[in-house]
Amino acid sequence: MVAWGSAYGGTMAGIRELADHLHLSIGTVSRALNGKPDVNPETRSRVLEAAAALGYVPNQSGRSLRQGTTNAVGFMIESGNDVAGNLDNFFLGVFDGVQIVLSRHHLDLIVLPCSTVEDPHQYLQRMVARRIADALIISATHRKEPRIELLQKAQIPFISLGRSAMPDDYAWLDLDFEGYALRSVDRLVAKGHRRIAVGMPGNDINLGFVFHDAYRAALARHGLAYDPQLVLRAASSDQGGYHIAHDLLTLPDRPTALILIYEFMAVGVYRRLQEEGLAPGKDLAIIGFRESPLASFLTPRLSCFRLSLRDLGVGLGESLLASMPAFADVYPRGIVHKVWPMEFVAGGSDAMDVR
Amino acid sequence: MVAWGSAYGGTMAGIRELADHLHLSIGTVSRALNGKPDVNPETRSRVLEAAAALGYVPNQSGRSLRQGTTNAVGFMIESGNDVAGNLDNFFLGVFDGVQIVLSRHHLDLIVLPCSTVEDPHQYLQRMVARRIADALIISATHRKEPRIELLQKAQIPFISLGRSAMPDDYAWLDLDFEGYALRSVDRLVAKGHRRIAVGMPGNDINLGFVFHDAYRAALARHGLAYDPQLVLRAASSDQGGYHIAHDLLTLPDRPTALILIYEFMAVGVYRRLQEEGLAPGKDLAIIGFRESPLASFLTPRLSCFRLSLRDLGVGLGESLLASMPAFADVYPRGIVHKVWPMEFVAGGSDAMDVR
DNA sequence: CTGAAAGCGCTTACAG
């Protein structure tokens, strides 16, 4: 294995070389560099200058070992699950927001992709054991989510992008799946729809349950019966959407509206409808989920909900810092539980009126 | 800042505790754990068992400091650039392949997203200085790419996903943009097209130049004149595609074919054509670039080229390891320069014949 | 205000 430090061609020195060069002790150099008080201002500026000139940057392993701190935040994503097709630029936008917050405090964001072939819980356990980050963000939370227990036990500050069905004593941020279901049903009912189907994943991802329960509650509010047949389950992909549309078309007393939990599904729904000579927004009202480039290039445009990924990332970053003892005073929010609002964007896909 | 080690509720011990518990020295425990020879088999199994029981995992900072090794590979991506819309699941697929290779050697993949607000070169410099990984993968390479010089100077093993216009003394893997341009032009010419436009980014990303030069060479091979007006530049997004189509429609002696460097652009092209009552594949032949879910849900289907992201990731991982002294014997490939092949997938978008 | 020393958790020559 290559030892970078020594192999760095002399351009990258350790604190020892820096101290020798300045005829100072490494302790003083360290204090000067880290902005500690009790350092002669003149000494400090000499140190800072020399550090810049020599390209000195402290070795993170040395710091980490001594301080028990990595100055990094980890963001675990799953690179190979069901949701993959949907991840698209979702996470890239969120990362950007998180980094805006972290950079204020000289923390780096490290993304930890859990591959298809590895169990998420085991993967996280390994990352925790490696002490790769001071705090963690997890996503794609399931109803029963052992990773939450793992992180609590390990006493690592963390926040979850997504709730679970577990005791609510951890920090989370989640998209407003209730609001999505409620407002979508309201809108469709107002247009006369009585048979409203939903398309959602068949797995244990928590958001499916939140969405389903809110959908059911919304129906009840309008005095509509809940029909299990109208809950169509498939993979969170365009393929899944295709299957959902296929199943929908075979239902007796065919539904006139469909609410999808992933906008990607809409692509397959459109395709299947077109195969039957049916038109989205005319023969079936469709509401997608999140506004993405996708929404605007489907014809008719997909009705969906808008949110700023960057703002979501900022919220996530700030809420995480609030749970870290070292930053809690700067972000005094306590344990954050926040449902992230979204704004409706009307397209033609649910324009039909069946009154 | 929280010290995980001590706060780990006693469940996660250090090597000291493990050694005490076994009445062994930490040296012996370390050797047993690391599979060194000269350890009594019985002792080794006792150590391994106890480690598993106590949930012991070596502190990575301690190891790194001692060994000068992190056992991690960093993959730098840009979370906010022009290409963002196009990144979609591209990188997620590639990560998966890279991890398959790395996991064989107990190396972890750490993704380093460079945010919109940070200069990529400075960002990489910081990551290098932190010694966050033993080797690095960079992407989105420009024609002039200072990051390559930085990594060479720092003597860090690395591979670039994408070439540059710099001296070719570093390892790279790149998609076959020449083959893409050549085969696309060949195909269109065979169908009678004489005015073939290209849509590409206006920035300094290297792939645009490779593509452009190959396009020009392909035209020459067919005795067709190169017309700078047919090189349409715009952002690598659906919006960019829209602008490209718009510009194309205003050209005198309108081109009959268009080759796009990003498949995402096709969405905007389709939209703009439809606005004019023109049909893709009938009034304008279009070839996208990479096959993605997008290709199949455009109507008509987008003609494009297929590649396995996972295989690409595997190739990337193995080529990187070949450049790392510690693994070069396992992957004896030397410095890899590899153009990644792609397979044509015919759609309806370039079906028209103008002979 | 500065220096000398301890120690973070490991691995690895070196003795025995």
Add this chain to the structure above:
DNA sequence: CTGAAAGCGCTTACAG
């Protein structure tokens, strides 16, 4: 085969 000791590069009480 095992133990004792050095040392990786830092930070931080503790003296002075």
